[in-house]
Amino acid sequence: MSQKSASSGRRDLLNSPIGNTLKSMTLPMLVGMVMMMSFGLVDTYFIGLLGTDELAAISFTFPVTFTLISLHIGLGIGTSAVIGRFLGNNSHSEAQLSGTGALMLAFVLAAVLAFVGVITINPIFTLLGANERLLSYIHEYMVVWYAAGVFLAMPMVGNSILRASGDTKTPSYVMAGGGLINVILDPILIFGWGPIPAMGMQGAALATLIAWALGLLYILYLLAYKRELILPRLLSMSELKRSCGGILKIGLPAAGANMLTPIAGGILTAVVAGYGPGAVAAWGVGGRLESIASIVILALSMSLPPFISQNFGANNLSRVSKAYQLCVRFVVIWQLLVFGVFYVLSGVFARAFSSEPEVIGLIQTYLMIVPLGYGVQGIVILTNSSFNAMHLPMSALLMSVLRLFVFFVPISYLGSYLFDLKGMFWAGIVANMLTAAVAYIWFCRSLSKRMAA
Template sequence: MSSQTNHSRSPDLLNNDISHTLYKMTLPMIVGMVMLMTFGLVDTFFIGMIGTQELAAISFTFPVTFTVISLNIGLGIGTSAVIARIVGAGDSIKAKETATGALMLTLVLAVSLAVLGVLTIEPIFKLLGADAALLVLIHDYMVVWYLAGLFLALPMVGNSVLRASGDTKTPSLVMAFGGFVNAILDPILIFGWGPVPALGIQGAAIATLIAWAVSLFYILYLLAIKRKLMGPRLLNWHEFRRSSGGILKIGLPAAGANMLTPIATGIVTAIVATYGHSAVAAWGVGGRLESIAMIVVLALSMSLPPFISQNYGANKLDRVNQAYSLCVKFVLAWQLLMFVIVALLSQFIAVIFSNEKEVSDTIVLFLLMVPLGYGLQGVTILTNSSFNAMHMPMSALVLNALRLFVFVVPISYVGSLWFDLTGIFIGTVVANLLVGCIAVYWCKKVLNRKFNLTKVSH
């Protein structure tokens, strides 16, 4: 991995115009993530055509599946932050070793989590509030999904190796192709076609497994053979410990921060479940639509960290501060526009996902309230990403814990006591507003302190 090759594929993150650089890095991420998000939306759409029971079952799986994905995201954050600094230092041998160690570590953790997941399906989903009828459907789906998770982990971390040097285009293509394969296979496997039997909710999980498996083989070919960004062999124990230590130092708190989200979502889902299957089905649809409505924020949260990591390492704190401020202002304006669009289309969107009036009415209620808080939620997400990029993973963990367990869950619960389901929706908006303000204040304070320390040292 020569530095020349890296620079030809990647923008100069230390010197190029900030807004133009972030735009060039984020745009391909948006395209790729739109396709990646279709995994959930396409599954939800086709499963909704089977019935409310199946839609409620798939909605119960969201917090659990996101927990597994959060571990992968955390490892990806650690991988990207560590390799970005190594690439900036020009140590290509160490970068290759770290990339190999990251993928080995990911495989070990993903297998362990899959085994644990399969063994705990029944107790976990009972705890979330699923009844006996839904547990049968959930079990059919999750057994296959946990196996699919093995094929998801490696491409996600492999993509982080590419993003570390600023290459966001290739990971986007990998995500887009996986989403396309899933969209093609979903209706075939769910409803049956020709010799293929109708597999129902389990068909959606099988389609996801195949799509991720295809992505896995491509990303391994790309990293090991075409780009030579990882070693052609397994590391010995000493090399593995050395390469994975730095990744775990950032990756575990980052994964922990991400895993708090589905835990909190699970608690709120349990509160929503007290209002019946229709409420859970609508909540699940709203959660999937949230991912699409915040696609730009999520893309920025993956393209901003390499920029911040390299500039932070080069002591260019003014560029870090400018980039953060620019992203915060943009996200607030963008998400306000998204709220207006979603509110205007709420009736149309609701009918797409459910023909049952009670479910569609609840979806409309969700869309007219909850997206109003997405801008401030986006600010919190970007602040978490910035803390991780500056090698402050514990700050990101604390911020996320505050958001979820001091604000979102308690305020949503109190809201449910006062205003039922509407109170839960209002509570999430209020919580995101409060935490977004805290996040900006905290990050600015950190940057100002470090900037003053740098001036004193000089």
């Protein structure tokens, strides 16, 4: 790799001031994610215009689509951790090999998941609680979405390669550009325009497929030729095995940990389905708004791991500790401010997504309670990403199991059983507080042991 390409788009993560470095890495990610997720809300808005059944149907798809996206995120986490460590100790050729192998692995994995997904649509969504009427809408959307997943996996891994090198601007441009293309195509393909027929929910999925396919073409060109962060060829089988070993060691537990969240979400969606389609629609809208409310946490969870991985590779563990503590303090304060905004504007947000009084009331209730717990939830998210960046993926996986299936799902179900839907919302906050306390203590002790070794 040439010196120019090795440094292109990269920041000095090993020596520059911690606060300024994290800020300069996080802000581009924040802008890109705000735009992408705002476009996702627009997507939900257009589907909501089709009717309550369509809005409920798209809400049922969230746990499944998030499960598959989480799997790709896990692969990206493994990729970023391995490449970041290689770059931290100046092993650039190994970083190239690992990046190429990760992209090849992402393609194979996405293709297999698309095939399995298409043939299991009816049993999976029936299990989640969808009735026959909603299944027809879900089927037309998910067949196209599964195909689009092939074009999603590789850009996500490619963005992880860029972030591992210290470049967070380009991934934000890719996310924002894809989201913009999606939102432009949405009304055209959903409602029809000129010679283009109205495709309904299938049109929304097709818009996503086109946006992701264009993003894939750009990211491959950028990585292979402009940045030289991957090799412009396919790897041999021996090279692929060698490059994927370290990635899968971190990526598989990380993917498992990430997939647990939407699986738990699917369980709770089934619980919410017992309150009727209106409750499911409100739950889905609340989930989309949660993504916007947690945008800073999500951006930090992508910018903090490359910082940790490179400093871990260079054995700068004191910088790792300072960065983690700084991020934890920031997200708690920030999310309390976000809760205040959501509480005051809950009615405005609710009426923007539905005209039915029942759905409006449920969305408003969600927004006046659930966001109170986003700060402590952020501690758990940042701790999980920090564990993976420190090459401790099993700790991250165990933390996710603890959070979701020891605390979150059981306590939320109990809250629903005792105090209906509002009780479920409050119980989720209690579960996140308990998990955050465990996560913080666990990571600090693990890091102290590494520093003392």
